[in-house]
Amino acid sequence: MAIVKHIKSRNANYSDAINYLLFEHDEKTGKKIVDESGRSILRKEFYMDGMNCDPMSFDKECELTNMHFHKNQKRSDIKSHHYIISYDPADVTENGLTGERAQAISMELAKQMFPGYQVLVVTHTDGHNESGNIHTHIVINSVRKSAVDRQPYMDKPHEERAGYKHRSTDKFMKTFKKAVMDRCLQEGLHQIDLLAPAEKKITQEEYMAQKSGQEKLGKVNQEIIADGLKPISTIFQTQKDYLRNAIDECAATSGSFEEFQTKLFEEFQISVVEHRGRYSYLHPDRQKKITECALGTRYGKEHLEQTFLHKDPIAILYVRSHLRLVVDLQTNVKAMQSPAYARRVKLTNLQQMANTIIYVQKHGIDTQTDLKKLLLNSQKALAECQNQLAQLAAERKTLNSQIHYTGQYFANKDVYSQFLKSRNKGRFRKEHATEIQAYEEARDWLKSFYPDGKMTGMKTLKSQKEKLQHQIDSEKELVKTMREKLKTLETADYNVDKILQMQIPETEKAKTNNYER
Incomplete structure (x- = not known):
């Protein structure tokens, strides 16, 4: 799914934006990466366009606009706005998204949302830390260069006039997100509801x-x-x-x-x-x-x-334990440095030891051997569940290819029929090279996938994908639950080992004798 981020900048040096978008930077330090000769290294793949400006002179043109309208003269003024559209990594493999296509989509969105502003649009295909997700940077000068027609999201007088500063209001962001969602759905890309409040909100x-x-x-x-x-x-x-x-x-x-x-x-x-x-x-x-x-x-x-x-019915199968690992005071640096912290850790350890004994008794674990066996069985069950999830994911990948090539086949079938009937096939192929190539690619793939020539219909494929996705979601929940159970068993196993290694008073030995068998 595509998501949208917004960053305000008070940096008066617009050249910094161009440098970041064109040249490779260290993700940790933010500094430009240079070669042995000290020269900047261009990014491996990027697409760049400008709107109401030449992209290579974006910085100078923005400064001229600011001077003309006597804006952005103070240090506290917001000089530019930086919007980032990040596309779902799955769109690359499942929906044929390329950097060039993402750039075209983002340019259309920029024309729709930022009319009259000087805009720099750059698409990267490497992703953050080379994660591979295609994303587009839209950087605009905060001052509008030319007047435009009034837009529905404008709620201030004269907002459409030249010289007016851009305001990233809630109303504007909702309109922008709605535009991104509509365009992604139109292009057949993965998309979630950006207008719904986030289940887990993590700010920049x-x-x-x-x-x-x-x-x-x-x-x-x-x-x-x-x-x-x-x-x-x-x-x-x-x-x-x-x-x-x-x-x-x-x-x-x-x-x-x-x-x-x-x-x-x-x-x-x-x-x-x-x-x-x-x-x-x-x-x-x-x-x-x-x-x-x-x-x-x-x-x-x-x-x-x-x-x-x-x-949750799945949660009923396994109730999370509150077990925590017993801390080894002999190797804990903070405990060595702080007596107060060490005392607190000792009290916590006593509580966790008691919780561990309650846990093993509650689950009918009579010996340490039983606990080890239960831990091993849990590890095997999780591995089997993960293998099942991997198989389902592989099935989904194949199904996505079927849907992709089936859609591509029928979308270009008419053009190919016209090509077969045309008198000048060379000229027709040249004029419709993209459509014909797409048809032939889809036809060849489908022939290899369906040796008998009987293709599955698009409606059936989509229904199969929906059922398969439900299976995958259920399997993911089961894997999550089993991981939590395994983590608790590992904690219990570790704590029991620690308890048995300690010198226990004679009066307490009777309580733990069962675990020494």
């Missing part, structure tokens, strides 16, 4: 904070491992991510808001209150609450109350 700021935090944590952990010690954590969590994970875990086992509220506080030290029909959460390291709107609809009152009342 949070994404960058998580990325930066993970890099810093990785460097610290490398130093810890080099010293022969064990890192406390390998995954960096933003405060919002901490809240989301805690809410998901507590909501899955709560039958009411009161129970949910109690579990959040007792297990994660998170306070939650309801105010004016909405939930607000207080992270243990913050003084200001974070509202449900900042986390996503999945963490709001409306969704969670439905979760309390109607449990």
